[in-house]
Amino acid sequence: MLDIEEVKKHNTRKDCWVIIHGKAYDVSDFVDEHPGGSGVILKYAGKDATKAFDPIHPGDTLVKYLAPKYHLGPFEDYDDDEDDPPSQEELRRRQKKLDKPDLSQMYNLNDFEFVARHTMERTAWSYYSSGCDDEITLRENHASYHRVFFKPRILVDVTNIDLSTTMLGTKVSSPFYITATALGRLGHKDGEKVLTRAAAKQDIIQMIPTLASCSFDEIVDEATSEQTQWLQLYVNKDREICEKIVRHAEERGIKGLFITVDAPQLGRREKDMRSKKIEDLSHVQGDDEEADRSQGAARAISSFIDTSLNWNDIKWFRSITKMPIILKGVQTVEDSLLAVEHGLDGIVLSNHGGRQLEFSKPPLEVLIELMPILKQKGLQDKMEIYLDGGVRRATDILKAICLGAKGVGIGRPFLYAMSTYGDAGVFKAIQILKDEMVMNMRLLGVTSIDQLSEKYIDTRHFQTRYLPEDKLFGAVYEPLVSPAFKDS
Numbered sequence: 001m002l003d004i005e006e007v008k009k010h011n012t013r014k015d016c017w018v019i020i021h022g023k024a025y026d027v028s029d030f031v032d033e034h035p036g037g038s039g040v041i042l043k044y045a046g047k048d049a050t051k052a053f054d055p056i057h058p059g060d061t062l063v064k065y066l067a068p069k070y071h072l073g074p075f076e077d078y079d080d081d082e083d084d085p086p087s088q089e090e091l092r093r094r095q096k097k098l099d100k101p102d103l104s105q106m107y108n109l110n111d112f113e114f115v116a117r118h119t120m121e122r123t124a125w126s127y128y129s130s131g132c133d134d135e136i137t138l139r140e141n142h143a144s145y146h147r148v149f150f151k152p153r154i155l156v157d158v159t160n161i162d163l164s165t166t167m168l169g170t171k172v173s174s175p176f177y178i179t180a181t182a183l184g185r186l187g188h189k190d191g192e193k194v195l196t197r198a199a200a201k202q203d204i205i206q207m208i209p210t211l212a213s214c215s216f217d218e219i220v221d222e223a224t225s226e227q228t229q230w231l232q233l234y235v236n237k238d239r240e241i242c243e244k245i246v247r248h249a250e251e252r253g254i255k256g257l258f259i260t261v262d263a264p265q266l267g268r269r270e271k272d273m274r275s276k277k278i279e280d281l282s283h284v285q286g287d288d289e290e291a292d293r294s295q296g297a298a299r300a301i302s303s304f305i306d307t308s309l310n311w312n313d314i315k316w317f318r319s320i321t322k323m324p325i326i327l328k329g330v331q332t333v334e335d336s337l338l339a340v341e342h343g344l345d346g347i348v349l350s351n352h353g354g355r356q357l358e359f360s361k362p363p364l365e366v367l368i369e370l371m372p373i374l375k376q377k378g379l380q381d382k383m384e385i386y387l388d389g390g391v392r393r394a395t396d397i398l399k400a401i402c403l404g405a406k407g408v409g410i411g412r413p414f415l416y417a418m419s420t421y422g423d424a425g426v427f428k429a430i431q432i433l434k435d436e437m438v439m440n441m442r443l444l445g446v447t448s449i450d451q452l453s454e455k456y457i458d459t460r461h462f463q464t465r466y467l468p469e470d471k472l473f474g475a476v477y478e479p480l481v482s483p484a485f486k487d488s
């Protein structure tokens with residue numbers, strides 16, 4: 001058995017031990033090979049790295065990548081609690097977590113976000129909630145839905161409402177899916193598996209992220225035999241790795257390959273950047289490397305993404321898989337038409353939840369421009385069109401479907417539901433949307449998804465409509481802040 005004082009001594013680049021889940025590891029020979037950069041490891045030299053390690057590394061990482069001789073063994077009665085005393089803000093957060101409202105008090109998706117904002121660990125909340133630059137696109141994604149109004153029809157028999165539809169050939173209970181979001185274990189110890197379980201119970205599709213906290217196989221193993229899952233793919237520079245991932249996904253029964261095309265580089269998320277403590281590297285002796293203090297792990301783990309990915313690569317993807325191939329992150333009419341030309345099975349109109357290019361148009365606006373052009377060219381049935389970003393209400397979903405989308409993806413709201421109330425939270429968030437769907441379809445005068453069309457929608461004032469203030473969204477949105485002065 002080791003003791004903590006011994007580990008603390010090994011705190012240099014050349015002699016670097018870390019503790020993960022109550023066991024010590026000698027990572028000295030690995031520091032310079034770490035795919036996430038050496039800075040992140042050195043920050044924890046001689047310390048407990050569990051909290052930083054967990055969200056980013058699947059459970060089998062140490063066994064797979066660190067030879068047994070580097071596994072130093074367990075501690076006796078080691079308590080991996082923090083070294084620094086918690087701040088006042090952190091104490092307040094912990095108290096709020098104890099006092100959080102009952103799940104029965106969650107009436108809409110914004111409610112989950114509100115609780116998440118006040119109870120989630122600061123760095124996790126900042127990572128999930130942040131958008132790029134001034135977060136104008138993040139907010140516009142949501143606000144765009146308020147520029148579209150309904151044209152409901154009356155005196156229609158709306159006794160029986162059917163929410164079911166199909167997506168890429170799979171029958172689903174409702175036209176929305178859980179979209180891919182990275183690092184699920186920042187919010188919940190079971191990470192993406194929580195979403196898998198809720199998706200199964202509610203019969204909706206889950207898109208598995210490349211950068212999940214759990215391994216791909218863990219997430220697929222968690223699914224029931226009837227459940228449909230899709231895979232979101234960040235294309236690796238190393239095409240052999242990429243091919244392996246795609247073939248493995250197909251073997252494991254994945255029903256759609258969603259290639260992310262809006263993130264050759266990670267956007268600048270300042271809320272996330274500012275939430276990170278100035279990292280203290282002073283305990284690392286002999287380290288002259290400039291630590292990555294900006295986007296920390298996220299940027300580091302995204303360095304494998306192929307910036308050279310282009311339209312000519314689509315043929316190659318076709319040659320290695322029979323799964324439907326969908327581009328996720330299409331932001332213009334022009335690229336949507338190119339997607340048809342290249343024979344894609346679908347597109348997701350998306351600006352990555354406002355996390356990538358600031359002033360990339362809201363997906364709903366692109367959809368409004370796109371559909372008449374596709375129809376004019378007779379191409380509307382050539383591929384399925386999805387969109388994501390800013391969806392918080394069933395009315396948002398209904399508007400997108402009326403305007404020609406096959407379904408919508410929802411990301412952050414399910415992360416917030418997961419982070420605050422776990423399985424029951426995600427189940428309830430999905431149920432809230434379904435209940436809203438049924439009610440709003442009745443009020444709209446339609447009984448099934450295939451009846452939804454632009455005849456129920458008024459977009460004439462899309463460019464000019466005065467925007468009603470969205471009080472709930474406004475209350476949960478955390479504004480960006482300017483730098484804090486040092487305490488005097």
Ligand code: 173
Nearest residue numbers: 182211298299301302355
């Ligand atoms: O939006 C993201 O944060 C994201 O997609 C991502 C990309 C690379 C690494 C981690 C997350």
